[in-house]
Amino acid sequence: MVRFKSRYILFKIHYPSLPIAPILPSREQLIPTKVEIASAPHYYGDGLLLPGGALANADTQTRAQVFYRPGPDSINSSSVNAAIRDSINRCFGDLGAGLVRSSVSLKYFSPATSTGMLRVSRDHFRIVWAALTFLNEIAGVPVVCSVSHVSGTIRKCEQAAISIDKKVNWEINASARNAIDTNLS
Amino acid sequence: MFYDLNVPWPKGVTNTSSLEYTRLTGAIPDLFRTVSMLASFGYTTIAYDYEASGKGASIESPIQRDVFSSTLSTVTFLSRVTLILDDAAQAQALPSLTSKFDILAVRPTSEKLLLAACTNLEIDLISLDLSQRLPFNLRHRTLGVAVARGIKIEICYAPSTRQGDNNTRRNLISNAASLYRATRGKGIIISSGAQDALECRSPYDISNLATLWGFTQEKGKLAVEGDARAVCTHARMRRRSYKQVVEIEIAENAEKIDSKTKTGQNMNSKTKKRQQQSGGKTQIAKKRKAHDSL
Numbered sequence: 253m254v255r256f257k258s259r260y261i262l263f264k265i266h267y268p269s270l271p272i273a274p275i276l277p278s279r280e281q282l283i284p285t286k287v288e289i290a291s292a293p294h295y296y297g298d299g300l301l302l303p304g305g306a307l308a309n310a311d312t313q314t315r316a317q318v319f320y321r322p323g324p325d326s327i328n329s330s331s332v333n334a335a336i337r338d339s340i341n342r343c344f345g346d347l348g349a350g351l352v353r354s355s356v357s358l359k360y361f362s363p364a365t366s367t368g369m370l371r372v373s374r375d376h377f378r379i380v381w382a383a384l385t386f387l388n389e390i391a392g393v394p395v396v397c398s399v400s401h402v403s404g405t406i407r408k409c410e411q412a413a414i415s416i417d418k419k420v421n422w423e424i425n426a427s428a429r430n431a432i433d434t435n436l437s
Numbered sequence: 438m439f440y441d442l443n444v445p446w447p448k449g450v451t452n453t454s455s456l457e458y459t460r461l462t463g464a465i466p467d468l469f470r471t472v473s474m475l476a477s478f479g480y481t482t483i484a485y486d487y488e489a490s491g492k493g494a495s496i497e498s499p500i501q502r503d504v505f506s507s508t509l510s511t512v513t514f515l516s517r518v519t520l521i522l523d524d525a526a527q528a529q530a531l532p533s534l535t536s537k538f539d540i541l542a543v544r545p546t547s548e549k550l551l552l553a554a555c556t557n558l559e560i561d562l563i564s565l566d567l568s569q570r571l572p573f574n575l576r577h578r579t580l581g582v583a584v585a586r587g588i589k590i591e592i593c594y595a596p597s598t599r600q601g602d603n604n605t606r607r608n609l610i611s612n613a614a615s616l617y618r619a620t621r622g623k624g625i626i627i628s629s630g631a632q633d634a635l636e637c638r639s640p641y642d643i644s645n646l647a648t649l650w651g652f653t654q655e656k657g658k659l660a661v662e663g664d665a666r667a668v669c670t671h672a673r674m675r676r677r678s679y680k681q682v683v684e685i686e687i688a689e690n691a692e693k694i695d696s697k698t699k700t701g702q703n704m705n706s707k708t709k710k711r712q713q714q715s716g717g718k719t720q721i722a723k724k725r726k727a728h729d730s731l
Contacts, residue, residue, distance in 0.1 A: 268474050268634035342603075382649050385642045388600045388635070398478065398639040 258355065259377040260409040262401040263384055265332070265366040267323050269394050322364050326391040329361040332368060335390040340383040348383075352376045359406060365417065369409050377402065439640040440665030441475050442484040442517060442540065442562070443593055443628035444468070446500045470634040472505055476512050478639040482669065484515040484540055486630070490523070492530055498537040515539040515669065519564050522550045528558055540672045542591070548573035555583035561672045562589055562626070567612035568596035568605040575612075575619040584624035589668050590616060592660075593630030594646065598638060613650040622652060626668060627660040 336358070341349045355373035362368070372380045387397045401412035447468055475483055485500045500516040517540035520527065534541055542562035545551040551573065554563050563583060565571065580590065592613050597606040616625060627647060631637045638646075640661045647657030678684040 266474070268470055268637075343606075378645055378648055381642070381645045385638055385646055386598065386606075388598070394600075394635050396474070396635055396637065399642055399645070400639075 257374040257404070258371050259374050260359070260403050260406050261370040261372065261377065261381060261384070261399055262403075262409045262413055263368050263370065263397055263399045265323060265327070265368070265390070266396045266398065267366075267393065268396060323366050323390075323395070324393055325363075327366075327393060327395075328363055329358055329368075331391040332361050333358045335387060336370070336380070336383060339387045340380065343383050343386050344379055348376075348379050352380055356380060367413055367417075369406065369413070371406070374404075438482075438666070439478075439480045439661050440482045440484075440626075440669070441480045441629050441661075442482075442515075442626065442665055442668060443486045443564070443591065443630045444471060444475070444483055445630060445632055446485040446487050467633065469505060471631055471637060472512070473509060474634040474637045475629070475631075476509050478637065480640065481511060482513045482515065482665075484517040484628075486517045486519055486542075487538070488519045488521065488544075490521040492527065496520075496530075496534060496537070500538075502539075515672075517542060517562075519544055522546060522554065525550065525553060528553065531559055535676055539676075540668065541675070546572075548579075552579050555579050555586075555588065559675060560588060561668050561675065562591055564591040564593070565612070565616075567592055567609050567616070570608055571612060575615050577619050577621070580616075580620045580624075584620055587624075587667065587671050589624045589626045589664055589671075590620065592616065592625060592627045594627060594638065594643060595630040595632065595636040598631075598636045600635075610650060613647075617651050622656045624664060625652075625656070625660050626665045628665070 336356070337349070340352060340356070344351075352372060355371070355376070357371050358368060359371050360367075360369040370380060370384075381399055381402070384397045384399060387395065389395060400416055401409060403409045403412065472483060485502065487498060487500055489496045496518065498516055498518070502514045502516050505512075506514060516538050518534055518538040519542040520531070520534070522528075522543050522545045531541060531543075540562060541560045542564045543554050543558065543560050544564050544566065545554050551563070551565075554560060583590065592609075594609070597609045599605070627643050629637055643661050644652075644654070644657035647660055648654055652660070674684065677686075
């Protein structure tokens with residue numbers, strides 16, 4: 253008898269269609285002049301549009317805001333769980349849903365970082381992965397779901413999540429430092 | 438190094454002034470969102486696609502390759518045209534498109550034209566609309582020739598990730614599986630065709646999807662990485678080399694296709710000959726030389 257083997261899927265949920273609020277003030281907002289107040293920059297999706305200027309501010313800071321951010325309140329572990337099961341049903345029908353029903357469980361979901369971990373049996377993890385790929389909306393919010401890591405133990409999955417978040421944090425901090433430097437100089 | 442060779446250029450955006458205009462109406466911010474989404478997923482080369490029909494000679498490129506180059510500096514942008522082939526005479530216009538676009542793709546609408554595209558057109562990519570039922574069967578005899586010539590065949594996944602119709606997803610799966618069968622898994626690339634950021638998926642998700650369509654894991658990865666790179670190389674060699682074997686690189690005003698290509702700033706107006714290393718390709722080029730002289 254071989255022991256039951258499973259895979260842990262680390263996934264991230266993105267909300268590219270939701271409008272965002274700036275975390276950090278942009279350069280224009282930090283040092284306002286008369287002209288710039290009159291024509292204040294406005295956000296369009298995620299790109300900051302400077303009036304008359306080029307489409308700007310697609311730096312890491314904004315990108316991190318768009319792609320690694322908390323979602324609306326309606327997205328929590330229970331709605332994510334329901335959406336995943338729904339998607340499996342829709343894409344793989346009764347057979348697919350039946351195969352993975354006993355083994356799929358949402359081990360962890362953090363609304364703050366929109367990151368989650370799923371456990372699936374090793375034989376069928378590709379089914380669940382594809383169901384995540386075809387996930388279009390959760391609780392009425394249009395989303396994109398991407399898998400960032402697959403591993404055999406939850407510990408490795410956790411480590412992967414931590415290292416990814418460290419990298420993103422580093423990028424945000426670096427671009428914030430850059431923004432401050434350019435403003436001071 | 439992941440490649441997405443199909444991001445449709447928004448319709449109606451042609452020059453800088455209308456670019457200014459559409460920036461306010463939303464087409465350009467939408468495109469920007471799509472592109473930066475792809476960039477955050479780790480794609481490093483993105484090609485804007487312009488879908489054209491009719492006579493090729495009058496086609497002008499509306500694509501402005503470098504709109505976002507300064508803001509997304511990690512990404513190389515290319516321009517691409519997909520010519521919808523419904524008449525064999527259109528093939529004559531293909532050379533005139535070479536100078537206007539980086540990548541040349543065709544979408545044949547009948548089996549005859551598919552055969553023509555596979556056997557003798559000077560193109561880089563065959564792009565079939567796999568979200569609909571194809572009017573013909575895909576055969577190994579036809580597609581095998583294209584694969585042997587180094588022309589790749591494209592699958593666009595966006596119709597299946599778009600919200601709504603289940604039928605398009607079914608068609609895509611069925612067509613992708615038959616394409617895999619017909620080509621024996623060789624020479625297939627997968628690109629997005631995403632009109633919105635919500636339709637983009639990360640490269641690893643795509644190669645997982647490919648394994649469900651019947652690809653092996655390795656071929657699934659090749660489809661977004663190695664084979665897609667081969668398309669860019671093929672395009673470059675088609676545009677800038679002699680018989681796809683020798684390339685003359687002019688150091689001073691060398692056009693940048695790939696940002697990592699050496700432009701040779703230290704070599705003053707020296708020309709550099711490049712012999713392509715792969716023996717197989719040389720052989721193909723030789724064959725084609727023989728074919729051309731016939």
